[in-house]
Amino acid sequence: MNILSKSKLRRKLLALFIASTTVAASLVVSSPSPASATSLDDNYSGSQMWLHYVPVSNPGLLRQYRRVASTVIVENVDENKVYRHTADLSMEPGSTEKLVESSLEAARDELERGLGTLLDQPVTMRATSGGDIPDGSVIVGTPDSSSAVAQFVPAGDLASVGDEGYVVRSVLKGRSHVTVIAGNTELGALYGTFAFLRLIQTQRPVQNLNISESPKIKRRVLNNWDTERLYAGNNATGTGGLNGENGQIFDFAATGASAGRNLPVILDRYIVAARAMASVGVNGITINNVNADNVYLTTRNIAQEAALADALRPYGIKLAVSIRYTAPTDSRFAPDTLTNSQLDPYSPAFRGWWNRKAQQIQASIPDFMGFTVKANSEGQPGPQDFGYDHGDGANGIAAAVAPLGMTIFWRTFVYNAEVDNDRLKRAYLEFGYIDDEPQPDGTTGRIADNVFLQTKNGPLDFQAREPFHPMFGRMENTNQAIELQITQEYTGQNKMLTYLAPMWEEVLKSDTYATDKDGKLLKNRLVGNIVDGTAQHQPDTAIVGVANLGNAENLTGHHFSQANLFAFGRQAWDWTLKSEEIAKDWTRMTWSNDGHVVSTIVKMMMGSREALVSYQTPLGIGHQFTGNHYGPNPAEWTTRDDWSPVYYNKADSAGLGFDRSPTGSNLAAQYFPTLEEQYGNIDTVPENLMMWFHHVPWDHTMKSGRTFWDELVYRYQMGVQYVTWMREAWDSLQPYIDARRFSEVRAKLATHEVDAGTWRDTSVNYWKEFSGRDIPVDGGPLSAKIAVNGKEIGGFNLSAASYTIPVSAGASPTITAVKTADPAARYEIISQADSVPGQAIVKVTKEDFFGPIVKNYVFNFVPDTALKNLKVNGKDLASFRPDVLSYNALQAAGVESVAKVEAVANDPAATVTIDQATTPTGQAKITVTSNGASSAYTVNLRTAITGSDEFESSQLGSQWHWVRPDDTKWRLADESLAITSQQGDLQGNTNTAKNIALQDVSGDWTTDSKVVFSRPLANNNEQGGIIAYANDDNYVKLAWEMSNATAATNKLRVVLLREQNGTAATVQITGADAQQIVGADGAIWFRLTKAGNTYKTYYSTNGSVYRYIGSTTLNVEPTGAGLVAFNRGGTSTDLNVAYDYFRIASQGEQVP
16 A cells, blocks of 8 residues: 655654765765865854855865965055045954955955965065065056056056956066956956955966956846845844844844944944955945835934945945835925925925935945835835826936936836736836837937836746746836845745756846847847847946845855855856856855865755746746745735735636736737747747746646646656755765754755645645646656565655555565666665565655756555455445545435445455444445554445436425525526525524525535526625535535625635634635626536535636635534525625526445
8 A cells, every 4th residue: 555644754754864864865976085175164154155265175276376375465555545434433342354444455354364264374465566576476456556567467458347347367577476466446456356266265276367357237236125035134033133133134223232233333244245245246235125114314324324335335335225205205304304295206396305315325425326216016105106107206316316426226026906917017018118208309218327227037026937027128228227036035035945046047148039129139139138238238237136144144044045145246247157157166165175065066056946946836837925935825815916826826627827828918928029929829938937828728738748737746746856865965965064054054955855845745736626637656757666575566656755565464575676667767775674564765866957856765564454355235346446445335315225345355364354334324344454453444335416406497306405494585497596695694603594405415425506696796795605514503605705895806705614613714715806706697606525524615707617716624514515695794685696507416436
């Protein structure tokens, strides 16, 4: 018997695997001896991120590095000090970091710190290049700061790298080999310094260097959401802080024990973050959440922001602030306030206020970057509240700050439901026409030059895979910044190892197929070309990352989340980089340069995002999350449609996915023609985007040859199997990784694996209710069969944690063969059972398209207590399976004899005991016993229900009876039973509902009915539907109801209501789209299925395609099933609810 275990067992087995995976992992990842590994600091917390310098482990390279970098020369570090507004700026007492006053000072200190540790010896530091330049010197500076730089690097070479670029060059001066790190600016020299250190950290050659680098995108900015999407706090969950801190990286308003740590005090982590940001070229940060609090514009906070800006300035990082459009009305700014009537973006009052506020900030922060604005989105105020559009609002604030050299980042994350039913179309519909608008000067596009439209990479909301946003390429007359999310809101938060750079690479290198005004394809037209301006030649360029920084010791909450910040910076600097090469650099800088460690960790990282997509939202089924955006809840409807998983999945018995093709919302038309055609056709759309654009039939044939249903389940399963491989692969690295970080990542991966399994099982089991199909076995990823005692055993559900295998008395439990469904898979028998009961483990592995996957089969061998066959009145039950323990046997009505049950055990040595039923509708019990173990089977004898009624007769059938009948309020007409809804209720203590039409039922059954309302429901609690009824306090009702006639949106609903012992619980389908479920014909179809004490419910708008609503349990057996129509407390009497038919059928197998 392959009996599936429960989640609790899966967790117990996971603990077993964690305890023993060093051996198991060796079967997946080759683990060479760590003899060359560097001495480890087992207490290291990750606090330095990738700037944790450790001695070079390769002896040959160490000798080379010591020759090349024995002396550091940085001249004139004090000649160009950055502006510092805060006179008494200081570090927190006891700090290990220090404040610097110039970018060259930062470069010098970084080299001293880095080289001294990397080379495991002190490095000579010099402040002048005068006299002899020693062999092995590293010279850092600009042509203005260093005569040596001016001598060794021609001006033309530096001119080509711009203000932020750098040159790193090996030169020969006499007999001295010298490395020059040069920039046109001190910041460029600092960036070059980090690049040089990166070469040594990653143990690459540093001889014969000739490197010239400059950023492809001018503005490389972090958005620090200080109050939301925080997963890097230092409390237990990572979503908050301890000791009065709120968990964010910057303290503006800490309380209690941390009150003395607020800005202007500078904490170590600020400087670590600044160094880390500078090391990858980040040059700006918006310090607060886009759901902005005006406190950041107050005088007190501006002083704090100035101190932070002072500390970050040497590292080239400029500050910006998120603002509310209505900030001028805030009384905290009195007497300089405006009224709502003055928020006209063209008015002198509005622009004057923003100009004054910007001047106030600039007086303290001269290089203040500008403002980020979230307007008319998710409750944030904006220009549309006052009769203007986004272009008006953006330009109004932009005009106010333009004389000060500031920039506005105006977010396009807007989705007003009145614009279009499809949320994904709304942003372009609100902004596209502004970009196309002709201007009086003959140009096109209304958005000002000092405005960026800041657009998420995809049209929804940072899902693990989305199509790129259609606005990229369509806004050719506007500066457009792409917004990426580094913090893992939807991608595992601080629990899951998800490397996001492959996703960003996928987006940035996607072909937009953008054309010029004549319709000719642009030569450079990838999303990255749009962002960096090479496609459409916008005057300014930007890329924005929603940061993942907090006050956790490792600053990101998960050690591997540091990689996402690192990758963002590297891709922002050069979006053409390969994510795998970035992963290699980060791994070498953060963990180890050991080849086994690097290859293993990089492999883990590179498949992690695709695995996440597979076990969360495969094949384009987006946004299936709970409200906290971590776990699964595909059945949820929340407070509005476009926040709800059901809005996005559109699941029904026909298929799954949101039709955005020309037959649906036609989002595809927002893309350029090549993609419009590709996305709009189910046969050409990329399969990984399929459900973003199509409602895919369950039996649609995929490229693999599998049906869509089978492929969907396959993806869920392989995603979890990759996480299993990651966990085991990490365990193989224990000898190479410092103890604290190893342990912390190991614990995260254990949680990750369990939660990935929850995603798989919740999703697959929910979709199963719509598809009506069984979960496929034997053809899944890593499916296998085993041979025991000459018998091949298969049919293993890959979601199960373990499998029970019955063994006949005296037989061996040894697995003699394993057969994998996929010839490319390999297996290893980890252990055999040496007795019964006993346990064996078989590991099946495969290299799939995104990396290795692993399935650990745990086989529990038990005495064979299964049945071989089961008969009722001499007839074999066709539905019999040895692992199914309960059956319904149906006999015709009127049978008075008690059916006889016969059974034969699979093992001849087993004992079978049958307790026959004593009544025609009783229960027979079969017990099979062997070697102290037993199994219990039941056969429920039932009379087949025959009460279906098409209501074609002039008289109601005798199978019907009424609860609280009122013959004046029902009638048979037009081949329907019509009940007039009247005052009365069942819920709670009010048991007054009249004309509940019932017929007797027993056992398990399914009922269907078409319900037609004579008019639209108008009054509170008018309803009609079907019911399973035990008594007035115990029933299950499925109905169409007017829930709240005065509600703005959620008036009508499909409601599943279970009342048990007088206590009600409901599941409902409501929302804007749900208001149209019952159309002009007044019809809705209901289906209610009972199995044991579980009831599953469905509805349809056409009688052929059904949608699953949900399930409930009732622990009291119903005696009737039928029809209900009432108003609860309402008094209307003009609503007739007509039942076109009532069909009911017993669930079970017909027997003689």
